[in-house]
Amino acid sequence: MKILNDIISTVTEDHKIREIHTCIHWTAVVSKNCGLSSTFQDDCIPHVPVRDAGNLAQRAALEVVEYARSDNLLEASIGMAALNSLIEIDEDRCVELNAFEILAEKGKGKNVCVVGHFPFIPRMRKLANRLWVIEKRPQKGDLSAEEAENVLPMADVVAITGTSFINHTVDELLSLCRKSFVVMIGATSPLSPVLFDYGVDMIAGSKVVDPQKAIQCISEGAIFKQIKGIKYLIMKK
Secondary structure, three states: OHHHHHHHHOOOOOOEOOEEEEOOOEEEEEOOOEEEEEOOOOOOOOOOOOOOOOOOOOOEHHHHHHHHHOOOHHHHHHHHHHHHHHOOOOHHHEEOOOHHHHHHHHHOOOEEEEEOOOOOHHHHHHHOOEEEEEEOOOOOOOEEHHHHHHHHHHOOEEEEEHHHOOOOOHHHHHHOOOOOEEEEEOOOOOOOHHHHHHOOOEEEEEEEOOHHHHHHHHHOOOOHHHOOOEEEEEEEO
């Protein structure tokens, strides 16, 4: 968890948690800012409890950030949202773009590997010379997570889901991207320049600009494209 440790070490200002919303698709933590993360849980044991649930509000956010290290995926989801709530995003280093626009530009005619089954996969198949999709829960045409070590070194362009922080695979995945152009994608992705030290070239994340609106959306079961009150940001190396 070296990458996670390094990102956490850059947080210099702690804040109390004001709200936590763990919803079906997304988790939001409100402290200094509002941070988002995908909501994950173990499919085999779906009712694993979250430590101290009901008593996390008003705690120091950095205390809850430690949940990001947990093997309990629901705790790790909360921890990543807490971390994102503390990161001060340098918007001077960002442009307001959707991740697919970057991948379409960089991946056209190239060998592309996407870790995570994103909605843009059908469009990407039409543009790439070859497209591999790696997924822990493979859909038709996807490869299993075990294929990552075989496929990633062959890719010209790699997109890695930010949820790799939740399942603790991010360090290993990035170590396999030897000569690729690498994009970290999704609202779980910390918009932290620390990622550039580990081979990431662009971070395609988001910033919550209207927490009330965003939380209302995720509380009503919104998937990512339905969430209002956020900006799509690309941070460049």
